[in-house]
Structure formats: C-alpha cells, structure tokens
Amino acid sequence: MTPTDKSAADSGISERFQSQLIESGMQPAVAAELERRIGVIEREEFDDESRRPLSGREIAVYVGVTVLAVAIGALVVAL
Amino acid sequence: MSADGRGVVDVTSDPKLSKEYLFGTFPLLKGERTWSARDFTWVNTALAIATWAFLVGGSTALLVGFQAGVAAMLIGNAIGLCFMVLASVVASQRWGSEQYTLLRGAFGVVGVGVLVFTVILITEMGWSSLLAVMAGRATSQVASTMVGADLGQYGPVVTIGGLLAILLAWWVLSRGPVTIGRLNSVIAPGLAVVTVGMMIFLIANTSWDALLSASPIAPFDDSALNFVIAVEFNVGVGVSWYPVMGSLSRLTRSRKAALWPAFGGLLIATMVAQMVGLAAALTLGDSDPTVWMVPFGGSILGVIVLIFIAFANITSMSSIVYSTILAIRQSSGRLLTKVPWKVLTAAFFVLPAIMTFFPQFMYEQFMIFVALSGAFLTAVCGIALVDYFFLRKQRFDLRELHLGQRGTLYSYPLGINWAGLVALAAGATFYLWIYNPMTLETQPLFLVISASLPAAVVAGVVYLVASKLLYGKRLSEARQ
Numbered sequence: 001m002t003p004t005d006k007s008a009a010d011s012g013i014s015e016r017f018q019s020q021l022i023e024s025g026m027q028p029a030v031a032a033e034l035e036r037r038i039g040v041i042e043r044e045e046f047d048d049e050s051r052r053p054l055s056g057r058e059i060a061v062y063v064g065v066t067v068l069a070v071a072i073g074a075l076v077v078a079l
Numbered sequence: 080m081s082a083d084g085r086g087v088v089d090v091t092s093d094p095k096l097s098k099e100y101l102f103g104t105f106p107l108l109k110g111e112r113t114w115s116a117r118d119f120t121w122v123n124t125a126l127a128i129a130t131w132a133f134l135v136g137g138s139t140a141l142l143v144g145f146q147a148g149v150a151a152m153l154i155g156n157a158i159g160l161c162f163m164v165l166a167s168v169v170a171s172q173r174w175g176s177e178q179y180t181l182l183r184g185a186f187g188v189v190g191v192g193v194l195v196f197t198v199i200l201i202t203e204m205g206w207s208s209l210l211a212v213m214a215g216r217a218t219s220q221v222a223s224t225m226v227g228a229d230l231g232q233y234g235p236v237v238t239i240g241g242l243l244a245i246l247l248a249w250w251v252l253s254r255g256p257v258t259i260g261r262l263n264s265v266i267a268p269g270l271a272v273v274t275v276g277m278m279i280f281l282i283a284n285t286s287w288d289a290l291l292s293a294s295p296i297a298p299f300d301d302s303a304l305n306f307v308i309a310v311e312f313n314v315g316v317g318v319s320w321y322p323v324m325g326s327l328s329r330l331t332r333s334r335k336a337a338l339w340p341a342f343g344g345l346l347i348a349t350m351v352a353q354m355v356g357l358a359a360a361l362t363l364g365d366s367d368p369t370v371w372m373v374p375f376g377g378s379i380l381g382v383i384v385l386i387f388i389a390f391a392n393i394t395s396m397s398s399i400v401y402s403t404i405l406a407i408r409q410s411s412g413r414l415l416t417k418v419p420w421k422v423l424t425a426a427f428f429v430l431p432a433i434m435t436f437f438p439q440f441m442y443e444q445f446m447i448f449v450a451l452s453g454a455f456l457t458a459v460c461g462i463a464l465v466d467y468f469f470l471r472k473q474r475f476d477l478r479e480l481h482l483g484q485r486g487t488l489y490s491y492p493l494g495i496n497w498a499g500l501v502a503l504a505a506g507a508t509f510y511l512w513i514y515n516p517m518t519l520e521t522q523p524l525f526l527v528i529s530a531s532l533p534a535a536v537v538a539g540v541v542y543l544v545a546s547k548l549l550y551g552k553r554l555s556e557a558r559q
Contacts, residue, residue, distance in 0.1 A: 017478045017482070020482055020485045021482070034481060037105055037108060038106065038478055040108055041108065041174075041175070045109050048109060050173075050333050052173070052334070053173060053473035054473065058334065059165075062164075062338060063161065065342075066161040070153075070157055070158065073149075073152075073157070076146060076149060076153070077306065079146075
C-alpha cells in the first residue's frame with residue numbers, strides 16, 4: 001500500500017467511524033473531536049514513552065515489591 | 080478551536096465539547112495528562128487517608144493486637160493493591176481512558192452497564208453513606224462540645240450532619256473535577272499532618288508497652304483464623320479502590336507516575352491512617368476519632384480536628400462519586416447522557432441520604448460490607464487483568480471501544496460478553512464459599528490461601544477459558 005493509499009484508507013476509517021457515532025446519537029462535533037483524539041494517539045503519540053505497554057521487567061519489579069511487602073508483614077507477625 | 084503543538088485543542092471554547100471533556104470519555108492526549116508522580120501521590124494520599132481508614136484499623140483491632148494488626152494491614156493492602164493497580168491503573172494510564180470504557184471487551188457494552196449499576200453503584204453508595212455518617216458523627220461531637228451536652232453517637236444530630244455533608248459534597252461535585260482537585264490539594268496535606276499528630280498524641284497519652292500488649296477486642300478462639308480474616312479484610316480494602324483508580328490514573332504523565340504512586344501512595348497513606356485507628360481502638364476502646372478526639376485532646380484542639388475531619392469526608396465523597404457518576408453516564412448508553420450532571424449527582428446521593436437515618440447500621444455492618452464488595456471487586460480485577468495482559472496483550476482498538484455494539488471487536492449478542500459475567504459469578508461464588516462474611520463460615524483451605532487472591536485467580540481462569548472457547552478466532556484477529 002502506498003502512502004497515498006494508506007492516507008485514503010485512514011480517511012475512510014475516520015469518516016465511517018464518525019458517521020457510525022453520529023447515527024448512534026452522538027453530536028457531530030463530539031464525534032469529530034473523538035476521532036481527532038484517536039488519530040493523534042494513533043499517529044503522533046504512538047511511539048511516545050507514555051503510550052508504551054508495561055514491560056515484563058516492570059511487571060516483575062512491581063510484583064517483587066509486593067512479595068517483599070508480604071514477606072515483611074510475615075516477619076513482623078513471626079517475631 | 081485550534082490545536083497546539085502537542086495536539087491539544089482548547090475544548091473549553093465549545094460548550095458541548097467542554098461538557099464532554101469534563102464529564103465524558105474523551106481519551107486524554109499527552110498535553111492533557113499533566114499529573115506527575117508527586118501530584119498523583121497527593122491525590123492518592125487524599126483518598127487513602129480519609130477517615131474510613133480509621134474505621135478499618137478499628138475493625139482490624141476486633142481480631143488481632145497491634146503487631147499482628149500492622150502485619151495484617153501490610154500483607155492485605157499490598158496484595159489487594161497489587162492486583163487492583165494492575166487491573167485498572169496500567170491500562171487507563173496507557174490509553175488515557177477510564178476503566179469502564181476499557182472493560183467493554185471483557186463484559187460487553189450492556190455487561191459493563193450491569194456491572195456498574197450493581198456492584199460499582201452499591202459499593203460506592205455504601206462508602207458514601209459511611210463517609211456521610213462519619214461527617215455527621217464529627218458534627219454531633221462538635222455540637223456536643225459547644226452546648227456542653229452529650230448529643231449521642233447515633234442521634235439525630237448525626238443524621239443532620241450527615242445530610243449537610245451530602246449537600247456540601249453535591250455542591251463540590253456540581254462544580255466539577257477542578258474544584259475537587261483544588262480542595263484535595265488543601266485537605267490532603269492537612270489531613271496527613273492531623274493523622275500523624277493523632278498517632279503521636281495517642282502514644283503520648285498511652286505508651287508503646289500498653290499498645291503492644293493490648294488484646295484484640297472481640298477475637299475468635301483460633302488465632303490463625305483471626306489473622307487470616309484480618310488479612311482478608313484488608314485485601315478487600317485494597318481492592319475497594321478499583322472503581323475510582325482508572326478515572327484518576329488516565330491523568331498521569333507516564334507509567335512510573337501512575338503505577339508506583341497508586342501502589343505506594345495508597346499503601347503508605349492507608350497504613351498510617353489505619354494504624355491510628357488500630358492503636359486508638361486497642362488503647363482507647365474506639366477507632367473513630369470523632370468519639371475520642373474531644374475527650375482526650377481537649378475541646379479546642381478536638382473541635383478543630385473534628386471540623387477538619389468532616390471536611391475531609393466531604394472531599395473524599397466528592398472524589399469517589401465523581402468517578403462513579405462518570406461510569407454511570409458512560410454505561411447507560413443514551414439513557415442518561417442528556418440528564419444534567421447536577422441531577423445525576425443528586426440522584427446518586429438519595430440512598431446515602433436515607434442511610435444517614437440509620438447510622439448505627441452502617442457502622443455495625445462495615446466489615447460485612449467491605450468483604451462482600453471485595454468478593455465481587457476481586458473477581459472484576461481478575462477478569463480485567465487477564466483481559467488486558469493475556470487476551471489483548473495490552474492493546475485496545477480505541478475506535479472499536481467507542482463504537483461498542485456498532486463495531487465488530489467488542490460487540491456481543493445483546494451487548495453481553497457472557498465469558499466475563501460467568502467468570503464474575505464464579506469468582507464471587509468461590510469467595511463466598513471459602514469465606515462467608517455474613518455467617519463467618521470458612522473452609523479449611525481459607526487458612527492457607529485466604530479468599531480474595533484465589534477468587535481473582537478463579538475468575539481470571541474461567542474468563543480466559545470461556546473467552547478462548549467462545550471468541551478464540553476474534554481474539555486472534557484482534558491481536559494481528
């Protein structure tokens with residue numbers, strides 16, 4: 001797919017999305033703003049640090065801290 | 080209306096967009112997600128250090144002494160917060176959306192409505208009622224000090240004070256999230272200082288030895304059972320943050336600003352406030368500062384602290400009701416979107432207002448309320464966690480989420496994903512089988528694995544299996 005084709009496809013998705021929202025009773029201005037926001041998230045913010053998923057390491061550290069808190073609690077009650 | 084370099088549009092210039100921005104489901108953009116880790120820590124502190132934490136500490140004292148109580152609080156809150164944060168905060172931070180929109184994949188549009196109008200609504204009405212009654216008790220104690228007569232802990236002044244607190248909370252709510260945030264930024268640090276002061280005051284008026292040697296107030300014969308029930312109760316408290324955390328964490332700047340302040344902020348602030356309640360219950364015989372603050376702290380200091388506590392309850396109420404009303408609005412389809420915000424918030428407060436006429440009932444049923452809401456919320460957390468991390472691999476299609484039944488990815492027959500609702504029922508049933516908080520019957524296994532964590536696992540596994548069986552093909556397509 002060329003950049004022009006992709007742009008046209010994106011535009012089609014965008015229009016279809018807005019018309020479906022308007023059909024469901026959403027005000028056109030609200031539907032347009034919602035589509036604009038999703039577009040920004042998909043295109044401009046896609047690679048932004050704040051939009052990255054939680055990594056396996058981050059999850060492991062997080063769960064590890066919880067296990068440590070539980071272990072400290074067990075130690076307090078055991079002493 | 081124009082966009083700046085960060086894609087942010089001044090939506091406040093258009094009344095329709097402004098309303099939707101404040102009270103709707105617009106996914107937030109980078110420029111709008113302004114909370115740093117420190118900001119979010121304060122928000123969580125404001126929520127966690129609310130006066131319900133004193134009551135949790137006092138309820139823990141029914142079963143265990145100070146040392147075991149602190150251990151039970153640490154273990155219980157750490158476990159409960161761990162999976163609650165993973166189930167709500169992580170996804171909402173990444174996608175900038177509140178958790179009820181993101182739950183459409185797990186429950187379907189109508190299924191989320193069922194969840195919100197039952198589990199979430201009842202839970203949040205219960206907490207609001209309790210906060211109103213606590214504010215009422217503070218009012219009654221202040222009035223007693225002023226007139227020099229005992230007006231009672233459950234008398235008519237409590238009801239009047241509770242109703243007044245609800246009226247003020249409604250006023251704050253009607254002003255929107257900005258006012259709530261401003262009030263929180265004043266109340267939270269103040270309440271943190273007051274809570275630490277109360278702890279120092281308690282130790283100064285008793286002693287460490289008295290605190291450490293104090294016996295639990297009404298324990299069972301089996302000390303292991305006492306400890307596990309105390310842990311379980313605190314897991315329920317940790318999980319009880321689920322209904323509000325997604326709406327808040329979407330405002331944070333990064334994963335680090337969301338994850339650690341949610342877990343650590345809630346854990347530490349909750350622990351400090353609960354320890355005050357635990358220590359007060361063990362040494363003074365009552366966890367509620369509205370009862371002991373004036374007799375022990377003197378009338379001037381006591382009244383000042385009680386007025387502060389009453390205001391803290393009002394801001395806590397506003398914060399939790401704001402998130403709940405957002406959820407109700409989103410989940411009702413077109414039914415409630417045209418109902419004015421002020422009317423919706425007023426309607427929410429009807430039941431809590433009625434409950435202020437029965438203040439004793441709210442206090443006496445507190446532990447059962449926390450455990451029962453925990454039974455359902457742990458199951459919801461288990462399902463949300465499996466849905467986000469295992470089935471959807473941390474990916475959502477935002478357009479499809481907002482299309483709901485009109486789309487393809489998150490559309491289900493009658494709008495209900497039965498895999499989610501069946502898993503919810505399975506998780507809650509397992510919880511109530513292994514530990515029934517109403518009859519206090521437990522299975523032998525309860526002493527080893529407690530109830531909340533295994534209930535979340537049961538709900539998650541049932542959801543995973545049922546989803547693969549019912550929608551395996553669709554899930555594979557969505558991941559491509």
